[in-house]
Amino acid sequence: MAEKIETKQSGLWENVKVIIQALLLAVVIRTVFFQPFTIPSGSMMPTLLVGDYIFVNKFAYGYSKYSLPFAPDLFEGRIFASEPERGDVIVFRFPPNPDLDYIKRLIGLPGDKVQVRDSILYVNNKAVQRVPDGVFRADGQYNTGDDVPVFRETLDNGVNFDTLDQFPDSSTDNTREFIVPAGHYFMMGDNRDNSADSRLDVGFVPAQNLVGRASLIFFSLGNSTSFLEVWKWPANLRYDRIFKGVE
Template identity: 75%
Template sequence: MFADKEKSRVAEKSDKAGGGLWENVKVIVQALLLAVVIRTILFQPFTIPSGSMMPTLLVGDYLFVNKFSYGYSRYSLPFSPNLFSGRIFASEPDRGDIAVFRFPPNPDIDYIKRVVGLPGDRVQMRDGELYINGEVVKREADGLFRADDQYDTGEPIPIFRETLDTGVSYDTLDTRPGTIGDNTREFLVPEGHYFMMGDNRDNSADSRFDVGFVPAENLIGRASLIFFSLGNDTAFREIWKWPTNLRWDRLFKVVE
C-alpha cells in the first residue's frame, strides 16, 4: 500500500516535470515564431557598416528598418525565396527617404542610401550640387563634422544642408571639391526604378557608379529609428567598452 502511494507520487512529479518542460518549449517556440514574423513582416534590425551615409548615419549605428513602408517583395523574406515577382501592397518611396535595398549587381548584399530620384526624374551632379529635373537643390553651409571612428580624417569636414522641393532637409558632407562624383552625366530614372545617393557625397558607392538604378523589387524598407549606437569602432560584443563608447545622444533617434 505504502509502495503504491510512493509510486503514484513519483509518477505525478514526473508528469508535472514533463508538463512544465513542454510548456517551456511551447513558450520558446511561440517567441521564436513571433520574432520571425516581426522580422519578416514588420521591422528588421540593420547595422551601418560604412561611412557612406555620414553624417546622418554613423558606423556603429544599430537601427530598425520599417519593412511594410514600401510593401513586400521576395527580398523581404528570409533567404529571398523566389515565390513571387514584383511587390505586393506596394507603396512608392518618397524623395528623401533613407532606404535599405539589395545591391542590384549582387542581391545577396544589403545597401542603405537616400532616395534622390523617383521614376521619370532627371538627376545630375554639377560642381558638387545636386540637380533634379533641371532645378538645383537648395544647399547651404551647416557647420563642420568629425567622425569618431576609422573615418576620422584628422580634420573637420564641411557639412552642407540640402532641402528638397518637398521640404525634406538633411545634412551631407563635401570632403573635397572636384571629385569624380561631383560632376556627372544626367541620369533619367526608368519606370519602376530609383536613384540612390549617400549623404557622404565624396565617399559613397551609389547610383552614380556601380549601384546603378535600383529596381522597386530590391527595396527592403525605410530606415526609421536608431535604437543603439557605439563609437570608436567598438564591436557590439565588447560590452566592457560600452560605458565610454556609447553614443547616448543617438539612442532612439528618428532617422531623417
C-alpha cells in the same frame, strides 16, 4: 515517481512551446514589421554613423520577395505596394548582388533626371538648395583628423538633410545625366565623396529590391566599438543618438 516524471516532461514541453512561440513571433515581426540593421560604413555620414543600430520599417513600401528570409522566389514585384518619397533613407538589396543590403537616400524617382555638376545636385534640371552647415569630424576608423564641410540640402518636397563634401573636385562631383527608368529609383549617400551609389556601380534600384525605410536609431556605439565589448559601452555609447529618428 511516475507522476513526478510526467510533471517534469510536461513542464519541459511547456517551456519548449514558449520558446517556439517566441521565435515565431520574432520571425513575424522581423519579416512583416521592423527589422534591425547595423551601419557598417561611412557612406551615410553625418546622418548615420558607423556603429548606429537602426530599425527599418518593412511595411512602409509593401513587400517583395526580399522582405522574406532567404528571399524565396514566391512572387515578382511588390504586394501592398506604396511609393517611397524623395528624401527617404532606404535599405535595399544591391542590384548586382541581391545578397547584400545597402542603405542610401532616395534622390530620383521614376522619370526623373539626376545629375551632379560642380558638387551641386540637380533634379530635373533644377539645382537642389545647398547651404553651408558647419563641419563634421567622424570617430573611430573614419576619423581623418580633419573637419569635413557640411552642407544642408533641401529637396523640392521640403525634405532637408546634411551632406558631406570632403573633396569638391572628386570624380562623383561631376556626373553624366541619369534618367531614372520606370519601376526604378536613384540612390545617393549623404557622404557624397565616399559612397558607392547610383552614380557608380549600384546603378538604378528596382522597386522590388526595396526592403524598407530607415526609421529609428535604437542604439549607437562610437570609436569602432564592437557590440560584444560590453565593458567599453559606458565610454563609447552615443547617448544623444539613442531613440533618434532617421531624417
